[in-house]
Amino acid sequence: AQKVTQAQTEISVVEKEDVTLDCVYETRDTTYYLFWYKQPPSGELVFLIRRNSFDEQNEISGRYSWNFQKSTSSFNFTITASQVVDSAVYFCALSPANTGNQFYFGTGTSLTVIP
């Protein structure tokens, strides 16, 4: 079975605080891809990052960083020095290689950054 769990439904932080969004996935496939998307109030899902299952290197992009750990099936997302513009719903997604690019999304974490 393919499944993505985002246990945090809603998070509120004060501006400039760091925040980590958790993502745990389940799959029996050995080759798969993990993604994070941001959904602002306008509704469009904005691509943030893609990782494949063979690359466990952590990645940093500006204030964003991602921690991929296969041992715990987790792909967590940290925003450093949060800003009001970071307020959105964030989705983690799994795409196993043998499913024709089908994506399995978590239920999302709604992040509110308070000025």
Add this chain to the structure above:
Amino acid sequence: GAGVSQSPRYKVAKRGQDVALRCDPISGHVSLFWYQQALGQGPEFLTYFQNEAQLDKSGLPSDRFFAERPEGSVSTLKIQRTQQEDSAVYLCASSLTASGNTIYFGEGSWLTVV
């Protein structure tokens, strides 16, 4: 175009009415996907095209839902005899090819059935 374009952005339909939602993918993208997103939920897969071929329609909730992509570019999702439970955002996405590629989403078509 620069991004995935969807129309209409908002649609209110009376129960029993048929609706058609249009998606114009990113130019050159072979794969096209439709997802349904209920309020407070993540997107759920509906169907997938590679060029004009519909390779997977396992997520379509009933035979009232029908999707096509006749020329391998623009796609239409049609919902016949709409029901209140069809109220959701319908997201279209496209990618260059299949398997593991990033999919890029449009802004969605917000359907409300009254």
